[in-house]
Amino acid sequence: MRPGPLPLVLLPFLLAACDPDESLTAYGAADTVWQLETLDGAPLGAAATVEFPEPGQIAGQAPCNRFFGEQRAPYPWFEVGPLAATRMACPDLDKEQNFLSALAAMTEVEVAGDILILRGDDGREMLFRAAP
Secondary structure (H helix, E strand, O other): OOOOOOOHHHHHHHHHHHOOOOOHHHHOOOOOOEEEEEEOOEOOOOOOEEEOOOOOEEEEEOOOOEEEEEEOOOOOEOOEOOOEEOOOOOOOHHHHHHHHHHHHHEEEEEEEOOEEEEEEOOOOEEEEEEOO
């Protein structure tokens, strides 16, 4: 006896199971701490990092606080969801705000070896290097 066609209700689940991982982690960003080198071509003046701990997630250390959230777009696009952060005060809160607002404005990502570049539609750019 030959099996009949699959019920249509199963089709979306089967297609999702066949989709390759299109997240940033699948394109070289996984298992790496990325240290900010420049923001718009100049040093930020404070340390900041990003990480992509799992597909669709972003985390890191801004100049004062740890942050985490979702990275929602498939590579090479970049879109972070609302970011949550700890709430510690420090003298670099203005640099932290600059870093986090720039991160939220990025729309494209490129990973090339130990370099990660984020770019925004407004011409802004963030250059990160893999931590040793």
